[in-house]
Amino acid sequence: MLSYKELLRICIEALNIFSPDDQSVEEFIKDFLKRRPGLNDDDHTFIVEVLSGCFEFRKVIKVVVDGFHVLDGRNSLASDTNLFNVLCYLILFRLDELGMSHMKKFIQSQDVNKMYKFLRFFLSEANLDTWIYSEWCKEYDSQYVQEKIMLPLIRWKPQLDEHVEYLRAVVENRIPLKKTDVPLTNPQPFNITKPKPRGVPMPDKIPKLTRHKPVPEHLYRQPKEIENLARIREENRQKAEEFLLETESDQFKCANAEKSTRANMVMNRIREEEEAKLNFNKRHSQPIPKSMTQNRPIKMNAAAILREGALFRKKEGEELVKLEKLLDGAKDASEFESWQQKKLEKDRKQKETDLERKRMQGKLSREEAIIARQRKAKENQEKVTEMKMETAEMMQEFLTLRMEEEDQMRSLVEEIMAGHENTKIVKERLKEYKRKLVQDVNAQSRELMKQALEDAEAEMRRKIELIQEIRAMESIPINRNKLVDLTATAGHALLSEMSIVELRERLSLLKEEKKAVEEQRRDANIQEKQAKNDRLMENLACISVHRREMTKAAAMKAKQQSELADRQKRDLESDENLQKLKKQLEDKKAERLKLSRELEVKPTPSSATRTRKLLKERKQQETTRWRQLESSQMRLAKLRAGNLSSVPTRDKSNRGTAIIT
Structure with a gap:
């Protein structure tokens, strides 16, 4: 089985040596494969299919490859043409058989820069959907091109684009290269002579352990943690009831968003004082010009005037054509437009009623969801009570297991102490x-x-x-002066060779000719500017007329829209289905409020008195704590004052001893 790179190399070699004038395609493939006897069946089939396909569809492939060499591949080598031919054939006609995994391996076996440049050009929508498609339609039927070439390519295009992005990342060095895993060293044991078995030593005397203390009695009693948890739970409940009473009796300061009259008066007085400070230069100030307060028309540039004038002239031409058609006997479309307007109005009304109905249904479903959530909360409260009972039982089991583990650990510690020696x-x-x-x-x-x-x-x-040595060589002086003659040539024996003086003279003549040409252009520009100003004035007159008419039409349209909005509001209020949905929504809201009132925590008289006592105790504790803090701060201040007063006396005594010595 040959590698992917070797298969592509064989196909490219065959395409390079093929000559259609000397030999047919079938004979050439047979002769070429006879010279390579070591191929297996899969490699033989692949090479035959690729070569025959490249010869059969060479017109389709030539469009892509020649376009690549003309546009993006000017710097690519001519020897890479057959490589691009093979890849183009595999992507267009054999991608369904190969699959994307094999195609990626064919691409990655070649140079990354070449593959990225060719695939980016080939798979670009700006090239594939425009001129490449039109060139293929010139060679084959458009239906054949669409079904056999374009549809498979479009189906595989997302995966090919993804691989092109991967190649781009590799070219830009944004993907780190994979490091080859070095096999780890497996240590082998040394071939050492095994020692002879030693004699069994005499056992040491077993030390007698001190008698252990008896198990304390508190292990068999109920732990204090359970009593502490019950006490903390009761305190938390009392705090919650106390907080509930505070929230019901006292209102939050942030609930009243409005400021008092006194606060408003103070703010106004501060604002007036700050503004009075800014009147120090009032007699030199100037009033705001009227041009700043009035709406002025926007000044248009030449491009905007010409563009708007051309638009209005186009509309005038369309209206003239329409009038000429009416004079010739064409039918007016006003009846159709009125009928169409009625239909659109009817559809709009139906759409608005549907939207309102859906909105009401959404509110209704929201209320139902809130009711279901409240019922779920009630069920959860019942489950919580059951779970509390289960946790109490599990706590009891945990305590028994803990006592057994302590016995085991005690025995293990005694064994370890014996082995530490x-x-x-x-x-x-x-x-x-x-x-x-x-x-x-x-x-x-x-x-x-x-x-x-x-x-x-x-x-x-x-x-x-x-x-x-280097510094000694650099210290030798070198004469670098050279005399220059501006009237002499360089002596390179060129046809257009001239001296610097002659060059300066020719440049001065060219400047005079250029100045004369600029004067002619300036005169032509002035004439063109005058003609352009005349055209702009004509366009401005046309624009002012059309804008006046457009403002009138906009006012009429705004009036019609306001009437239409009023009529829509009346239609929605008169719909029976919407009224029924509103009634259902009110019923659901009432049911939700009823359930919320049932779920509220209502304090009992005994809990209220208990919370009042707790409030009083907490206030007493706070006062005592503040008194303790104040007394501690006073003690610290006295100590610091005493230390500061003792420092100068110590310095004076030290200074006196220094003078005596």
């Missing part, structure tokens, strides 16, 4: 071995460092000698 001797031997190994490694590293320093010194001496 034998590990000390092994640790001391290991430390001695590591110490000797470190000493050997340090000696070897010192020898290697000494050898490296000697090599570096020899290399440095050689570089210094080489630099001295």
Whole structure:
């Protein structure tokens, strides 16, 4: 089985040596394959099919490949033409048989830059759907081209475009190359002589363990965690009821969005004071010009005037043609337009009623969903109570398992303590071995460092000698002055050779000729500008007339639209189905509010008194805590003041001792 690259190479070699004038296609393929006897059946079939297909559809393939060489492949080699022919044939006629995986392997076996450039040109919609399709239709029937060539290519085009993007990423070095996995080294055990079995040593005496303490009695009692959890649960419930009472009695400050009258008065006074500060240069200020407050027409440029004038002239021509047709006896389309307008109005009314009905149905379904959610919440509350009972039972089972595990761990610790005494001797031997190994490694590293320093010194001496030789060669002076004669030629023996003086004279003559041509162009431009201004004035007059008529038509249209909106509103209010849906929606809202009132938590008188007591206790705790904080801060301040007062005296005493010494 040959590789993908080898198969493409054989096909390209056959296309390169084929001559249609000397031999037929069948004979050439037979003779070519006789010279390659080592091919198996699959490779033989592939080469025969590709060569016969390239010869049969050479007109279709030639359109793509020749266009590529003319447009995008100017720098591509002529030897790559048959490579592009084979790939074009495989994509157009054999992609269904090969599959995308084999096609990718054929493409990746060649140079990435060549493949990306050719496939980007071939699969581009700007080329494939325009001139390539038209050239194929010149050679074959359009139906054959559409069914046999275009449809399979369009079906595979998304996957081909994806592979083209992958090639683009490879060309731009955005995909890292895959690293080949190096096989790991499998260590083999050393062939060491097995030691002889040792004699069984005498067993050591089993040490007698100290008598263990008896199991404490608190392990058989119920743990305090369960009582703490019940107490915390009751406190959380009381806090929730207390918070509920606070929210019902006190309103949030953010609920009242309006400011008070006093706040508004203060804000107005501050605003007036800030504005009064800006009147320092009032007598020098100037009023806003009227041109800034009035609506001025927008000044149009020449392109806009010509474009709008051409549009209005086109509309005038269309109206004249329509009037001429009416004079000749053509039928007026006003009846059809009125009938069409009535139908459109009817369809619009039906559409609006359907939209309103769907909106009401959506609101109705929302209410039903809220009711179902509330019922689900009620069911969840019942499930929570059941789960709490189950968790209590599981907690009891967990405690029993915990006691059993503690007994097992206690026995395991006693066994480990007995085995720790034998590990000390092994640790001391290991430390001695590591110490000797470190000493050997340090000696070897010192020898290697000494050898490296000697090599570096020899290399440095050689570089210094080489630099001295180069500097001595550069110090020799060189004369680089050269005399120039502007009247003499360079002496290259060319037909158009001239001196610099002659060149300057010719350039001055060319400048005078260019100046005369510019004067002629300037006169022609002035005449063209005058004619253009005349045309613009004519177009402006036409535009002003048409705009006046368009404003009148827009006013009439706005009036009709307002009347139409009023009529639509009356039609929606008179629809019976919508009224029924509104009634159903109100019923569902009432049912939802009823369920929400049932799910609300209502405090009892006993819980209310308990929450009041808790509020009072919490306030007392806060006051005591603040008093403690204040007292602690006062103590810290006194201590700091005492430390600061003692610092200068210590400095003075130190200074006095220094003077005495």
